[in-house]
Amino acid sequence: MNGAPEPLALAPVMADALARWLDSERATRGRSDHTIRAYQGDLLAFLAFLGSYHGAPALPATLAGLTQTDMRAFAAAERGRGLSARSLARRLSATRSFIRWMSDRHGFDASKALASRGPKYTRSLPRPLAPEQAEALLDITADTHPEAWISARDVAVLTLLWGCGLRISEALGLNGNDWPLREALTIRGKGGKERQVPVLPTARDAIADYLRLCPYPLEADGPLFRGARGGRLSQTLVAGVMRQARQVLGLPPTATPHALRHSFATHLLAAGGDLRTIQELLGHASLSTTQVYTGVDDAHMLAVYRAAHPRA
Incomplete structure (x- = not known):
């Protein structure tokens, strides 16, 4: 009491x-x-x-x-x-x-x-993975599970998150009738808003490898990504895969499935992508939400500069 x-x-x-x-x-x-x-x-x-x-x-x-x-x-x-x-x-x-x-x-x-105002707060910067960290994550995941099809499934999911910037719910919500993936994938995101997301050949190949090994038949109205018992793969299991991999690699707790979506955005920005395009690919309703990634890129460049010039 x-x-x-x-x-x-x-x-x-x-x-x-x-x-x-x-x-x-x-x-x-x-x-x-x-x-x-x-x-x-x-x-x-x-x-x-x-x-x-x-x-x-x-x-x-x-x-x-x-x-x-x-x-x-x-x-x-x-x-x-x-x-x-x-x-x-x-x-x-x-x-x-x-x-x-x-x-x-x-x-x-x-x-x-x-007339009352809400408190001011500083929007925290996303914590993306470096490209080499994301690649190491996929390599580790490919050899983690004793069942080859489950390892291939996990790699396919993580590749979609990193390569297409999908939310975990969007990736796991895909069904059999979404396969084979075309050049662009129609995603229904938050609020039922649709967007077109280009599909990298790497992601398409990873899913093909998983489907070739998967013991369950691909059904049009069934889940594309299945759990061990055949049901739709859960976000909890994917989070567990990430947790296991980051422990092996010594990555911080911020290395979650959503961090791969952040990584997609920051890597695209670093490669010269413009904010409007990234906004559309991520499905952000407001450009201000996407602009946070410019802060991530600036912070990364400052860290590189300081590492190269310790006295700066």
Whole structure:
């Protein structure tokens, strides 16, 4: 027992409003399931805070009376619980969107609450692998598993992530009818947005090697990448493959499957790729998201310079 009060139950009218807002975000803005779950947690935390703050379950009238002071109190409470500035910024953004949506439907002025600002935070730079590290990763993976087809599968998946810049969910979401891969692969990414991703011959060859060894038949509506028992390969297993390989190679914990996507972007930028093209290949909605890779490239060049000129 820590003495903290039990959170008040969510009022039915607010539970219904939250469900309808989440449905709206999913339908009209194309939010992913992951984002919807995050938003749901954000709003439940906010409504629970309001219930505790006012001593009664939050209602539409509670939202109508919100001020900047209330929003600052919520932000302070969340930071006090250890929420990072970045997570708090997203939580406040979701909260303001919900309040704006409620104000449109219930006809109240939410300008005081919406005037509150989220915390500033420094976007952390991605941690890509160097080209030679990525190559060593594939070499190690090719000899890791006693089952040859599983090793070939793992190499094919990691090659797709590095060579095409796919998200792990996008790679594992491919089905049999996506094979054979053409010059460009149509990927449905976050929010259901489609993009065209060029496919390198190396990636196509790696998948062909895997399919040649795979004991399971390739079915049009079945998974392209299968687990040991024939089901769709899970992200957890791929993360385990990366963890095992990075331990052998002495790579940092940041060497995750997603780091291969970062590597794709930074290696393309270093080779002269322009940001707009990289944005399209990665499926970023905003160019500002892609621009973070210019910081990675600058940091890499500075590290090389300092290594060559220790007194600099």
